Amino acid sequence: MIQLFAQGFQQMMSWLNVGMVAFGVFLGVVFGCVPGLNGNTALVLVLPLSYKLPRMAAFALIMGIYIGSCSGGLISAILLNIPGAASNVATQFDGAPMARKGEAGKALGTGIFYSFIGSIIGFIALFFLSGPVASIAINFGKADYFWMAFFALTMVISLSSKNLWKGLAVACLGLLCSFIGASEVDGTTRMTMGIHALDAGINLIPALIGIYAVGELINASRSFDKKIKMETNYKIKGFGFTWKEFKEQIGNMLMSGVVGAFIGILPGIGGMTANLVAYSVSKSTSKHPEKYGKGYMGGLVASETANNACVGGAMIPLFALGIPGDTFTAVMLGVMMVHGLQPGPLVMTKNADFIYGIFVALMIANIFCVILQYFGIKLFVRMLAVPKHILLPIIMVLSLVGAIAVNNRIFDAWIVLIFGIIGIVMNKLEFPITPIILGFILGPLAETNLRRALMVSKGELLPLVSNTPSIILISLSVLSLILAPRLLKREAVAQAEMEAVEQEQSKAEN
Numbered sequence: 001m002i003q004l005f006a007q008g009f010q011q012m013m014s015w016l017n018v019g020m021v022a023f024g025v026f027l028g029v030v031f032g033c034v035p036g037l038n039g040n041t042a043l044v045l046v047l048p049l050s051y052k053l054p055r056m057a058a059f060a061l062i063m064g065i066y067i068g069s070c071s072g073g074l075i076s077a078i079l080l081n082i083p084g085a086a087s088n089v090a091t092q093f094d095g096a097p098m099a100r101k102g103e104a105g106k107a108l109g110t111g112i113f114y115s116f117i118g119s120i121i122g123f124i125a126l127f128f129l130s131g132p133v134a135s136i137a138i139n140f141g142k143a144d145y146f147w148m149a150f151f152a153l154t155m156v157i158s159l160s161s162k163n164l165w166k167g168l169a170v171a172c173l174g175l176l177c178s179f180i181g182a183s184e185v186d187g188t189t190r191m192t193m194g195i196h197a198l199d200a201g202i203n204l205i206p207a208l209i210g211i212y213a214v215g216e217l218i219n220a221s222r223s224f225d226k227k228i229k230m231e232t233n234y235k236i237k238g239f240g241f242t243w244k245e246f247k248e249q250i251g252n253m254l255m256s257g258v259v260g261a262f263i264g265i266l267p268g269i270g271g272m273t274a275n276l277v278a279y280s281v282s283k284s285t286s287k288h289p290e291k292y293g294k295g296y297m298g299g300l301v302a303s304e305t306a307n308n309a310c311v312g313g314a315m316i317p318l319f320a321l322g323i324p325g326d327t328f329t330a331v332m333l334g335v336m337m338v339h340g341l342q343p344g345p346l347v348m349t350k351n352a353d354f355i356y357g358i359f360v361a362l363m364i365a366n367i368f369c370v371i372l373q374y375f376g377i378k379l380f381v382r383m384l385a386v387p388k389h390i391l392l393p394i395i396m397v398l399s400l401v402g403a404i405a406v407n408n409r410i411f412d413a414w415i416v417l418i419f420g421i422i423g424i425v426m427n428k429l430e431f432p433i434t435p436i437i438l439g440f441i442l443g444p445l446a447e448t449n450l451r452r453a454l455m456v457s458k459g460e461l462l463p464l465v466s467n468t469p470s471i472i473l474i475s476l477s478v479l480s481l482i483l484a485p486r487l488l489k490r491e492a493v494a495q496a497e498m499e500a501v502e503q504e505q506s507k508a509e510n
Contacts, residue, residue, distance in 0.1 A: 005127075008356025012364070017060045020053070021361055024064020025368045031065075032072025032088075033380050037395075039069025043331050044209045045399060051205065055339045056354065060361040062335060066328055067119060067365040070308050071373065074111035075380055079104060087310070090279035090303040097295030108377060109240015110297055111304045114253060116370040118305035121257030122264065122312020123362055126319075129265075130355075133320035134348035142453035143464040145322075147473035149446035152323040153438060154477040164481070166431050173422075174439020175446075177202055184444055185451045197411040204334040206403040206415040207440065211433060214399065214420025236377060241297065249301045252282050260306030264313020278306030312362070319355055320345055322445070330437045337441075 012018075024046075031042035042065050050058035073088035078095035091111060098107035140148065153171055180191045181201025192198040256278040263274040282302035283292045292299045315332075317323040322345070324330035341347055341354075348355055373380070403416045426433060450464075457463040465474060 004352050004356045005359065007353040008358070008360045011056055011353055011357035012060065012360040014056075016054070016057050017361070018364065020057045020061040021064040021364050022368050022372075024061040024066075025068040025365055025372055026064075028065040028068020028070075029072035029075075029369065029373060029380055030068075032069035033075040038073075039065055040327055040331065041395070042069060043328065044205075045395065047205045047208060047331075047335065048403065050335055051338055055341075056357055056361075058335065058339065059332075059358050060364075062332060063358060063361040064365045064368070066311060066332075067308075067362065067369050068372075069328075070311055071112065071115040071119075071304075071369050072380070074115065074304055075108065075373075075377070078107045078111060079381065087275050087307040088303070090275045091300060091307075093279065093293050093303070094296050094299035095303075097293070098297075098300070101295050103295065105236040106240045106297075107300060109236040109238070109374070110300050112236075112370060112373045113239050113241075114249075114301050114304040115308045116366055117253055118257050118260060118308030119311060119362075119366040119369075121254075121305070122261050122309040123359070123366070124312070125261040125265075125309070126312035126315050126362070127359060130316050130320045131348060133316060134345040136345075140345070140469055141467065142449045142456065143467070144469040144473065145449040146446050146453060146464070147470045147477070148321060148323060149442045149449070151473045151477045151480070152317075152442060153435070153446075154480050167435050170426065170431050170433075171435035171439040174436035174441075175443040177207070177436075178440045178443025179447070184448045197409070202415060202440075203407060203412055204338065204440070206412040207419045208331055208334065208437070209399050209403045210416040210419025211423040211436065214396070214416060214423060218420070218424050236374065245297060249298060252286070252298050252301050253305050255285070256282055256302040256305040257309040260309030261313035263306075264310035265316050274310040275303050275307045278302045315362075319348060319358075322347070324438060324441070327433070327437065330441060333441050 027042050027046070028039055031037040032039055043062065046061060046065065050061055053061065070087060074091050074095065077088045077091040078099050081092050081096035081099075095107045095111060098104065176191070178201075180198055182189050182199060189199050259278040259281055260274040263277060279292075279299060279302050282298060283289050286292070286298060288296070288298075314324070314329050318329045318333060322333070322342075324333050336347070341351060400413050400416060403412045404410060422436075423433065425431075426436070453464055464470065
C-alpha cells in the first residue's frame with residue numbers, strides 16, 4: 001500500500017497537476033461561499049475543461065473543487081447566516097450566533113481548521129477501507145454487478161426524497177434517458193425518435209450542465225433583490241481558538257468525523273445528512289446541550305468535521321464498487337467513464353497507481369484549502385458582495401459554451417436547455433435531483449450486466465439470485481427501502497430542531 005501511495009505521489013507531482021488542484025480549491029471555495037452557487041455547479045462548469053485535460057490533471061482539478069466547495073460554504077453560513085451549501089446547514093446554528101456576538105473570526109477559524117481535520121479523517125477511512133472493499137468485490141459476477149447497481153439506486157431513491165414515489169419516478173426517468181441511443185450489448189438503436197443526433201445517446205456532460213448549472217442558476221436568480229446583512233468584523237487571530245478549547249473538543253471532533261465518514265459511505269445520503277446527524281449526536285452526548293444553537297464552539301466543530309469527513313467516505317463506494325456515495329461523486333463517476341476508466345473494483349487493481357494519485361491530490365487539496373482560507377478570507381468575503389445580476393449570466397454563457405465545446409456541435413446546447421428545464425420543473429415540484437443522475441449513469445451498467453448474465457444463464461432467472469453476493473445485495477436493497485422511512489423521520493426531526501433554532505435566533509435579533 002505504501003508503494004502504491006509512492007507511485008501515486010509520483011504521478012501527481014507535476015506543475016500542471018498541482019496547479020489544477022490549487023485552481024480547483026479556489027474555484028470550489030468561491031462557488032461554495034456564494035449562496036445560490038455550489039460545488040456541483042463549479043464541477044459541471046469545468047467538465048468540458050476536464051475532458052480536454054490529461055486524466056491525472058482532470059481529477060486533480062475535481063478533487064480541488066470537491067474539498068474547496070465543502071469547506072467554502074461555512075463562510076456565508078457564519079457571516080450571512082445562509083449556508084453556502086446544503087452540507088453547511090448545521091454550521092449556521094452556532095456559527096452565525098458567534099458572529100453576532102463579535103466572534104466571527106473565532107467562528108471562521110474554528111470552521112476552517114475542523115474542516116481540515118474532518119477531511120483528514122475521511123482521507124484515512126478512504127485510504128484504509130477502499131482497497132479491502134475492492135478486494136471483496138473483485139470476485140463479483142455479472143449478476144452481482146447488476147444487483148450492486150440496483151442496490152445503489154434503491155438507496156438513492158429511498159433516502160433522497162421524503163416521498164419514495166417521487167424518488168422512484170425520477171430514477172426511472174434517468175434510466176429511460178440512459179437507454180436512448182445504441183445498446184452497448186448488440187448496438188441496436190432505441191428511443192431516438194428519428195433524431196440521428198441521438199444515435200450515440202445523450203452525452204453525459206451537457207446533461208449534467210443542464211440539470212445542475214442551468215437549474216441552480218435560475219433558482220439563484222430569484223434572490224436578486226434580497227438584501228443581506230453581513231458581519232464585517234471577521235479577522236482571524238491564530239487558528240481562532242485556544243489550545244485548551246482544542247483539547248476540550250477532541251472527543252467531539254473524533255466522534256463527528258467517524259459519523260461523517262460512515263454516512264458518506266452509504267450511497268445517496270450526502271453531506272447535509274452527515275452535517276445534521278453529527279450535530280444532533282454531538283448535542284445529545286454533550287455535557288452542555290443547552291449551549292447549542294446559541295454560539296457554542298462544539299456545534300461548529302461537529303458540523304464542519306462531519307461534512308468534510310463525508311468526502312472521503314463518499315469516495316470509498318465510488319472507487320471500490322463503482323457506486324457514487326453522493327451527487328458530487330456521481331458526476332465524478334461520469335468523468336471516470338469519459339476518461340476510459342471502467343467503474344468498479346477492477347479500477348483499484350488495473351489503475352491502482354492512478355487511484356492513489358487521486359488520494360494524493362485529495363491530501364494536497366486539503367492543505368491548499370486550509371492555507372487559502374486562512375490567508376485569503378478577505379478575498380472570499382468580497383466574493384459575497386459580487387452582484388448576482390453580473391455573476392450569473394457569465395456562468396450561464398460559460399456553461400453553454402463548455403457544453404458545445406465537448407463535441408463541437410450545437411445539438412448539445414439543446415440538451416443543456418432541455419435538461420435545464422427538467423431541473424427547474426423538478427425543483428419546483430420538489431422532486432430530488434440525485435436519482436435522475438444516478439439512474440442516467442448506472443442505467444448502462446445495470447442493463448449491460450443483466451443482459452450478459454442472462455446470456456450466460458441462457459435466460460434462466462434462478463442463477464441471478466442464487467449466489468451469496470447477489471443474495472446479500474438483494475437483502476440490503478430491501479432493507480434500505482424498509483429502513484428509509486425511519487431515517488427520513490430522524491432527518492425531519494433534525495430539520496424541525498433547525499427551524500426552532502432559527503426562530504430563537506430571529507427572536508434574539510428582534
